[in-house]
Amino acid sequence: MKTIQTQVKYVEWLSAEEMHDASKEWLSELRFIKDEHLFFEDLITTYTSLIIESGKFSDTTEIADAINKSDKQNNLLIEAVKVHENKLQIMVDGIDQLKEEKAYTKEHSDLIIAISDFLKEYKSLKTQLFDIIKNIKKEDKFRHMIDKK
Template sequence: MKKTSSEKHAFLLEAPLEVLHAESLEWLEEIEFWKDESAFFYTLVIEKTKQNLETFKTKESKDIEKHLVYISAEKLDDLRIEVQAHEQFLARLIGNIKLDDQLYRRRHKAIAEKIHSFESEFKEMKKKVFLSAKQAVVKKKSISV
């Protein structure tokens, strides 16, 4: 039986700190990948929509473009900074037994929820990008014929 996301996070919150550290490192890798992906999608949207000025002028196309810039320039940077601070807290926690690891675990859970929320939002954005690119290609083909 496949564990749900909340079951997985409940399990992880009781896991050794090394496991949480590994998950944080995975998040940092995902964030870097998402930055690359959003840059690619931005280029795709610009290239495909500028080929057809009618598509480029649409509000939806401009909204997608703005949202991709926001994701890449702000949201992903904020997530990366938060995860890096979380990792620094872990380093202090490991070096100081008196620090409360439950605080670290609560922060870890909150960040996990943000990562999951961003991932869902980004999937929706990718659907919009693909639809926009597809529409631009279809319009270009209909003009060519």
């Protein structure tokens, strides 16, 4: 017996102002993440010697690759939100363009999903990176304690 999966699609009507506010919030958050990517790259560079000593180099290279991939995806999302924001005129021009307005709303819905998925992956990446650095710092501190004895 086959089970048929149906996707329930909840569509909330959003005003042009709400979509504009959401776009501004996305841009702010994505730009902040862009700065965090630079911080992460600097963090990895700073702890490179300790990372090599700890034997976690392969984990770290995977994380560094994931940071680069995340940064590229972040840049794409920033551009997509900027383009989306520029198209907002369709919603507020007072001209009934049902097809274009529906397409804009669909694009906004797709961006909600894409950004939400990106933020989930980003949070996981961030947690992994901090766990690696935390463990390396603990091991380094422990080594220094043993060396002092």
